[in-house]
Amino acid sequence: MSDLLKTKLSRRHVLQAAALGAAGIDPALRALAYAQGSDKPEKEEVKIGFIPLTDCASVVMASVLGIDRKYGVKIVPSKEASWAGVRDKLVNGDLDMAHVLYGLVYGVHLGVSGPKKDMAVLMTLNNNGQAITLSKKLADKGAVDAPSLAKLIAKEKGDYTFAQTFPTGTHAMWLYYWLASAGIDPFKDVKNIVVPPPQMVANMRIGNMDGYCVGEPWNQRAIMDGIGVTAITTQDIWKDHPEKVLGCTADFVKKYPNTARAVTAAILEAGKWIDTGLQNKNKMAETIADKSYVNTSVDAINQRILGRYTNGMGRNWDDPNHMKFYNDGAVNFPYLSDGMWFLTQHKRWGLLKEHPDYLKVATDINRIDIYKQAATASKTPVPASAMRSSKLMDGVVWDGREPKKYAESFKLHA
Numbered sequence: 001m002s003d004l005l006k007t008k009l010s011r012r013h014v015l016q017a018a019a020l021g022a023a024g025i026d027p028a029l030r031a032l033a034y035a036q037g038s039d040k041p042e043k044e045e046v047k048i049g050f051i052p053l054t055d056c057a058s059v060v061m062a063s064v065l066g067i068d069r070k071y072g073v074k075i076v077p078s079k080e081a082s083w084a085g086v087r088d089k090l091v092n093g094d095l096d097m098a099h100v101l102y103g104l105v106y107g108v109h110l111g112v113s114g115p116k117k118d119m120a121v122l123m124t125l126n127n128n129g130q131a132i133t134l135s136k137k138l139a140d141k142g143a144v145d146a147p148s149l150a151k152l153i154a155k156e157k158g159d160y161t162f163a164q165t166f167p168t169g170t171h172a173m174w175l176y177y178w179l180a181s182a183g184i185d186p187f188k189d190v191k192n193i194v195v196p197p198p199q200m201v202a203n204m205r206i207g208n209m210d211g212y213c214v215g216e217p218w219n220q221r222a223i224m225d226g227i228g229v230t231a232i233t234t235q236d237i238w239k240d241h242p243e244k245v246l247g248c249t250a251d252f253v254k255k256y257p258n259t260a261r262a263v264t265a266a267i268l269e270a271g272k273w274i275d276t277g278l279q280n281k282n283k284m285a286e287t288i289a290d291k292s293y294v295n296t297s298v299d300a301i302n303q304r305i306l307g308r309y310t311n312g313m314g315r316n317w318d319d320p321n322h323m324k325f326y327n328d329g330a331v332n333f334p335y336l337s338d339g340m341w342f343l344t345q346h347k348r349w350g351l352l353k354e355h356p357d358y359l360k361v362a363t364d365i366n367r368i369d370i371y372k373q374a375a376t377a378s379k380t381p382v383p384a385s386a387m388r389s390s391k392l393m394d395g396v397v398w399d400g401r402e403p404k405k406y407a408e409s410f411k412l413h414a
Contacts, residue, residue, distance in 0.1 A: 041072045041259040048246075048263075049080045049089055049098035052198045052294040053215040054301055055126040055244045056099045057284050058325045060293055062263075062270035070269070071262040071377065079293065082196040083166040084114070090249060091117045097263065099125060100247040103342040107168030109365055112351050118250035121339065121366045122264045123332045123374070125244040125271070129304065129323025130171060130234035131219035132178055134211045135204055136312075139229045144313060146182035146231070149211075153189060162186070163195040163203065163212035170243055173345045174234045175213035180412040181394050187349070187414065198295070204228055215243070216323065217300040222312075224300060229312035235321040237393045240330070242338040253367055260367070264374035268332055271325035272380070281305050329381040334366035337387040337400030344398075344407035350414030358403040 046068075050056035056077075062068050063075040078095060080086050083104055089095040091108065105121055107113030134143060141156075143149040153160055162179070164172035176186040186192055190210075195203055200218045203209055205227050213234075222228030234241060246267060253260045274284050285302035288294050294301065303309075307322035324331050339362035346352045368386060375382050389399035398406060 039258050039261075041262045042256045043096070043259045044072065045074045045076060046096045046259060046263055047076045047078050047094075049078045049086045049095040049100070050293075051080055051083065051086065051099065051196070052296075053099075053244075054217055054288065054294065054305060055129060055215055055323060055325075056293065057274055057288050058125055058267050058271040059099045059246070060288055061274060061284055062266045064287055065270065065273065067269050067273070068263070068266040071266045073259060073262045073266065075263065075266065077293070083169060084194075087114050087166075090119075090247065091115050093249075096252060096259075097122070097246055097248040099244050101166055101169035101171070102242050102245050102338070103168040103170055103173060103346070104166050105245060105247040105365065106339060106342050106361070107166075107346070107351070109361065110346075110352065110356065112346065113166070113168040119365055120248050120250050120253045120260075120370075121334050122246040122248065122253075122260055123267065123334055123371055124242050124338070125246055125267070125325065125332070127240045127243060127324050127327065127331045128233070128235040128321050130174060130213065130215045130243060132175060132211060132213045132231045132234075133200075133204070133219045133222045133228040134231045135207075135209070136227055136229065137207075138210050139313060144229065144231060146178055146184070149179075149231070150182040150184050153184060160190040160211075161209045162190050162192045163200060163209045163214075164192060165197055165214060166194060168342070168346055168351055170241075170342075171213040171215070173342060174237055174241075176345070176349055177392070178213075178232060178237055180410070183412065185412060201225060201227070216304050217294065217296055220304050221296060221300045223310060224297075226312075230309070231311075233309070233319065233321075235319065238390055239321050240324075240327075240390070242335070242341075245334070250364075253370060257370065260370050261373045261377065264370060265377040268326070268329075268374055268378040268380050271332065272378070275324060275326040278306065326380075329375070330383075332371075332380065333375075333383050333386075334368060334371055335383075335386060335388050335400075336362040336366055336368075337389075337398070339366050340400050340403050341398055344403050347407045348410055348413045355404050355407065359400075 068075040109119040143152040179186045289298045307319045340358045387400040
């Protein structure tokens with residue numbers, strides 16, 4: 001046995017192989033096999049930015065479990081402070097890829113959220129698992145959902161401040177959709193600000209905001225700290241909605257297509273590992289709670305990842321539509337209709353002044369070709385269509401057809 005192979009087959013890799021279970025082939029051996037073929041990743045070390053949120057888990061676990069090595073790459077997770085920072089580092093090449101907001105990628109591609117740069121979505125990382133938190137102060141006044149919030153705003157005039165995480169991002173769109181469902185104009189009736197996810201709880205604690213939309217664990221954390229309540233989960237706004245994606249520049253995919261495929265396959269397999277069962281979810285929660293990643297207590301993460309919800313007002317329930325990372329492959333396909341939905345909301349709220357060519361933009365950004373290759377490598381099922389149909393909280397159906405008509409159908413808009 002060569003010295004290289006002896007080094008590769010360290011105790012760490014043996015443990016990783018055991019953790020992977022059904023993978024069957026040690027990551028080090030698979031990496032050596034890849035080195036012999038034409039599909040060898042062009043870039044063996046890939047720096048992937050992430051924000052401290054539960055939904056960074058599949059990126060982190062692909063690295064921690066050594067699944068990345070099985071596909072001939074080494075993922076280096078890079079903890080970032082804000083989505084604006086992630087955007088800038090992607091654009092200037094300081095990051096190769098990122099766990100990133102779906103709408104951020106689209107905003108950068110169209111030049112409506114900072115510098116314009118052609119971008120790529122390689123896969124969807126998760127569905128569901130975000131929420132809108134209202135301050136305990138609002139809840140004590142009876143504002144516990146959108147209709148009661150609208151009544152309070154009408155009754156008690158004043159400055160109401162709501163936070164989201166990035167102007168074109170997912171949380172902004174969930175927040176605006178929810179407010180508008182009760183007739184609250186997110187730009188005229190309330191003030192909205194941008195706050196990085198890990199800073200949400202601290203800002204609510206000192207009274208800088210009345211509510212926010214963010215990913216977990218920062219909604220559960222507000223309840224545990226006694227400063228906020230959950231008004232609605234995002235899966236109750238749109239069941240199985242797209243959330244974070246694996247994003248990069250179009251230039252990166254062009255230069256390193258094999259690397260893009262390999263990383264996507266590794267993260268697909270990591271998502272499958274997480275979703276396999278209770279033991280893996282708990283192991284994931286223990287791992288990402290560490291200060292290197294999300295930096296919070298394990299119980300702030302593991303309850304909602306298991307679908308065990310409390311709203312901070314006495315209601316407890318088991319939610320079957322909790323955050324999912326794989327769900328037999330249903331989570332991860334980069335549906336064109338998902339990307340197009342964000343464009344319709346960007347147009348609705350005036351972030352886009354004119355209607356884009358919705359389908360072309362989504363087709364350019366969502367790299368279904370790369371995804372299908374990664375799906376084959378990781379044995380992930382692929383849906384028959386690049387479009388899907390969904391019914392949102394107000395009963396309105398979105399299926400990717402007639403996006404211009406859909407974008408113009410909302411009574412409340414910019």
